[in-house]
Amino acid sequence: MTESDSIQLSTDTDDVRKEAEELKDLIQQVRSRIDLPPIFKAKKRCFEQLDGIYDSSLPSKKILLEDNNVELSKIDSREDLMTRLSSYSTNFHLTQRPVTALGCAKHGWKDTDKTTEKEPDTCVLCCDTCGNNIFVIAIKHKASEKVINEVKKRYEAGLYNGHKELCQWRTQKCDDGVYCFPLVTIESGLEKFKGDANNIISACVKKQQALPTLCHELDDRTLIKVKYFAEQTQKEHVELDNVETAYILSLFGWELLHADIPGVKCDLCCTRKAFYLLNEPFDASRGHKSYCPYVNAETANAYTPKGFSLSRTQKISGSDWMKDVLSLEYVILIKSRDLSLSYDDALDEKIRKLQNNI
Ligand SMILES: [Zn+2]
Ligand SMILES: [Zn+2]
Numbered sequence: 001m002t003e004s005d006s007i008q009l010s011t012d013t014d015d016v017r018k019e020a021e022e023l024k025d026l027i028q029q030v031r032s033r034i035d036l037p038p039i040f041k042a043k044k045r046c047f048e049q050l051d052g053i054y055d056s057s058l059p060s061k062k063i064l065l066e067d068n069n070v071e072l073s074k075i076d077s078r079e080d081l082m083t084r085l086s087s088y089s090t091n092f093h094l095t096q097r098p099v100t101a102l103g104c105a106k107h108g109w110k111d112t113d114k115t116t117e118k119e120p121d122t123c124v125l126c127c128d129t130c131g132n133n134i135f136v137i138a139i140k141h142k143a144s145e146k147v148i149n150e151v152k153k154r155y156e157a158g159l160y161n162g163h164k165e166l167c168q169w170r171t172q173k174c175d176d177g178v179y180c181f182p183l184v185t186i187e188s189g190l191e192k193f194k195g196d197a198n199n200i201i202s203a204c205v206k207k208q209q210a211l212p213t214l215c216h217e218l219d220d221r222t223l224i225k226v227k228y229f230a231e232q233t234q235k236e237h238v239e240l241d242n243v244e245t246a247y248i249l250s251l252f253g254w255e256l257l258h259a260d261i262p263g264v265k266c267d268l269c270c271t272r273k274a275f276y277l278l279n280e281p282f283d284a285s286r287g288h289k290s291y292c293p294y295v296n297a298e299t300a301n302a303y304t305p306k307g308f309s310l311s312r313t314q315k316i317s318g319s320d321w322m323k324d325v326l327s328l329e330y331v332i333l334i335k336s337r338d339l340s341l342s343y344d345d346a347l348d349e350k351i352r353k354l355q356n357n358i
Contacts, residue, residue, distance in 0.1 A: 097136050230244035
């Protein structure tokens, strides 16, 4: 290469660099004009991983595709969703917000348990994939319906747009069907209903603690059924009053908090209540978060287990599903009891006739 060639090459490189800079500025101007964030400069995770394996040349499309599939499959992971949902602090739940913890978690956001300095009500969320943060404000009581709806709309878009440009969550969210009522069979429902009630009773007996006073909206017909099941336990634990309380709690999906701490928890909406901390009646239904499948028919996506029911195509909440399971079991128990009674009557009649004949 001659000296003139070298100068020519250097000038060409300078020109190309200058043009590239101009083009970059132009792109930046266009992006800011249409409200797009600056281009994400960090490397995408799959490239970082592949850098160490392939020290030269670009990664093959096949490997990139496989790597992206790993990322994509995590979007609909129930386990990951529940991990994100469990990160939401009491502070987040304490006040009304334009988006729910479930809505944010479905979009890949976790709570950092931090607030902004100026607004202690504003929660800071983060994305583990791209590292971005979003800020979720509290809705003030005096805000009008129109303003609230406008803010909600912005946040719904922000749950996508808050992620960096190459983040997988920018264009996708966890499927709604991933978060639903998990029980399917009547057997599993009954086992849970009786098992959880017994666990709550055992912990209260062990720690000599009373069951709490409850608020609930169960009708008398359901209460009769609950009491029927509770009576079986009452015989074993005469020292504990109102054991049906434990069955009502269990009907609403509550499980024992801890063997040494009488109380309840719901792993579906990440709510925990120790009985000794309650200073007012515990609301068995409203104790859950509003999106919990035990109280929300939409998220539960459950249908009555009563095969003959006319409303079997209608979505019901988890606690309504449990009530239906209880009704089915109650009918079976009552029928079998009646049958055994009539069998006993028939037997008595036979014996009486035999005695008369002797
Ligand atoms: Zn992200
Ligand atoms: Zn719940």
